[in-house]
Amino acid sequence: MSTTGEFRYLDPESISPDVNPWAKVDVDFTSYTRTARTFPVTDFRDCLGLHTSSQVRAFGTDIDIAGFAVYRAPARETSFTDDAAVRGGYYGEVEALLRAKLEPSKGKIRKVVIFDHTIRKHDPSSARQPVQSVHVDQTPKAAEARVRRHIPDPREAEELLRGRYQLINVWRPIRHPATDFPLAVVDWRTTEPKDMVPVSLLYPVRKPGEDDDDRGKERLPSPESLASVEGYEVKGETYGVLPNENHKFYYAKDMAPEEAMFIKCFDSWSEWMPNGKKGIAALTPHTAFIDPATPEGTPGRESIEVRCLVFYE
16 A cells, blocks of 8 residues: 655755754754655555565664664553653553564673653644654664763773664554554665765753753743744754655555554764675665645644664673
């Protein structure tokens, strides 16, 4: 089954090689404009088991092939409105799921560090809406910075950076299926390095004495402050993605809360890295999109994404 979608890309005409583009984390506002392209979107489930090649058969269940995978994985924790419950309960479930799905093919996981989560709702009152912009959560520079930020011991950080590590976003719908504003992913094999544009990520400056943890502090900004960078600081870097007619989009139609998607944002062993391994997916551009086949009256999408550093032996 397939549908079509209009996808919003970073407009190359709106950026300059002399100025770093930026985007805010607490509101969908950027220093650049976006340009729309229409693509077909295939339900990846229709592609499973259609080929005899072991590599192709792993499509959709092995993040090293196309950069994403979806698994049936019901969550025990369902109180996603309680930030403490998410951190205290769901984080443990996410780590267990990563180990269960990755270790059989990737090798023993040495350490998992979960550093962030975001709950998005397609609701005017929500501070975090589904993002209609083709992007990748982390650049290689940002992934390395995350390791140094979240591994307190500098010697351990250096040791972990010498091995294989990945940055994986674990995404799932909550409360009901993600029929409204579903998540689309781009098959990594249809992308090119030149598609990726580093974008500085701006976070609100925290008050003196306030901890440095950005989770759960989202607030709706006033409309008159949208274009201002006052009160913000650069604390990360993402990739904006330029249009490419070769991009191939997939989605999990009506993805249910009992399912979880792994979205690879970085892999130190990827084909694009120095001394990387051929055929290892580097990343997965992704975005929310409007499915024109969505029935009227469908509940607004609600989802949780948990960002994880995964280190291997």
